[in-house]
Amino acid sequence: MPGSDSSDEFNDDVFIVDVDSIQAHGVGAADITKLKTNGFYTVASVHGATRKTLLKIRGFSEVKVEKIKDAVNKCLPSASGFITAMELSHQRKRVVRISTGSKQFDVILGGGFQSMSISEVFGEFRCGKTQLSHTMSVVAQLPKEMGGADGKVAYIDTEGTFRPERIAQIAERFGVDADSARENIAYARALNSEHQLELLNTLSKEFIGGEYRLLIIDSIMNCFRVDYCGRGELADRQQKLNQFLMKLAHMAEEFNVCVLMVSGFHRRGGCQSHAKIDKSSPE
Numbered sequence: 376m377p378g379s380d381s382s383d384e385f386n387d388d389v390f391i392v393d394v395d396s397i398q399a400h401g402v403g404a405a406d407i408t409k410l411k412t413n414g415f416y417t418v419a420s421v422h423g424a425t426r427k428t429l430l431k432i433r434g435f436s437e438v439k440v441e442k443i444k445d446a447v448n449k450c451l452p453s454a455s456g457f458i459t460a461m462e463l464s465h466q467r468k469r470v471v472r473i474s475t476g477s478k479q480f481d482v483i484l485g486g487g488f489q490s491m492s493i494s495e496v497f498g499e500f501r502c503g504k505t506q507l508s509h510t511m512s513v514v515a516q517l518p519k520e521m522g523g524a525d526g527k528v529a530y531i532d533t534e535g536t537f538r539p540e541r542i543a544q545i546a547e548r549f550g551v552d553a554d555s556a557r558e559n560i561a562y563a564r565a566l567n568s569e570h571q572l573e574l575l576n577t578l579s580k581e582f583i584g585g586e587y588r589l590l591i592i593d594s595i596m597n598c599f600r601v602d603y604c605g606r607g608e609l610a611d612r613q614q615k616l617n618q619f620l621m622k623l624a625h626m627a628e629e630f631n632v633c634v635l636m637v638s639g640f641h642r643r644g645g646c647q648s649h650a651k652i653d654k655s656s657p658e
Contacts, residue, residue: 390466397443421443429444467491473489476510500639507637515633524633531592534594539557565598567601588631589633592635594639595638
């Protein structure tokens with residue numbers, strides 16, 4: 376179960392460098408605290424941030440930002456932008472596949488959903504998307520030989536559909552203690568699109584320990600659709616959504632986490648036709 380010592384050859388701690396490391400290269404403790412306050416808990420997260428983003432932090436000048444970027448380059452071997460294909464191959468050996476709980480589905484996916492990547496499941500209302508999310512929340516905690524990832528789960532709920540009692544039922548199916556399964560799931564209810572992004576920043580701090588293997592967002596579009604509902608706001612919505620997705624991609628790669636996003640179908644013009652021409656599209 377999660378939290379046990381692992382004898383795996385590839386330890387994620389080797390690839391996760393705490394942002395405190397840049398203090399050894401001349402960055403003050405106060406500035407590091409400001410970075411953490413703004414959601415930058417690792418050297419890689421600072422490396423992935425643009426100078427424009429870092430300049431938005433109160434008290435950060437262009438000179439200070441350049442000093443921080445220089446310190447980051449000294450901490451990360453890959454900061455130059457290039458590594459060998461062999462080094463990348465070594466990093467990719469950390470990838471784990473998490474079973475969906477269905478043998479047929481696993482065959483289609485080549486063994487299940489994989490870490491270090493983002494997967495999206497979409498479909499119409501009541502087609503089993505949230506059920507899959509609940510099942511994956513339990514399976515991810517199982518040992519690797521049982522199709523799991525031997526890790527904890529983070530669950531961001533934007534629609535209020537997460538049910539702890541369902542987790543208990545699924546845990547019983549897989550022979551897992553119900554209380555233990557629920558204890559290993561970090562749950563948060565996203566209230567709006569800004570809060571949704573803030574929750575990612577919070578998870579960045581939690582993921583440093585390397586115990587988490589699955590992040591579920593059910594659903595990815597709900598808050599964005601509510602906060603940016605007019606046609607005149609579509610451009611802003613897309614920009615914020617792209618920023619959110621980029622953050623997810625960085626976290627998946629850095630922390631070796633499988634990200635599972637859930638999306639629904641949106642009927643154009645409220646059309647309820649059952650004709651062969653499908654007028655529905657992913658949100």
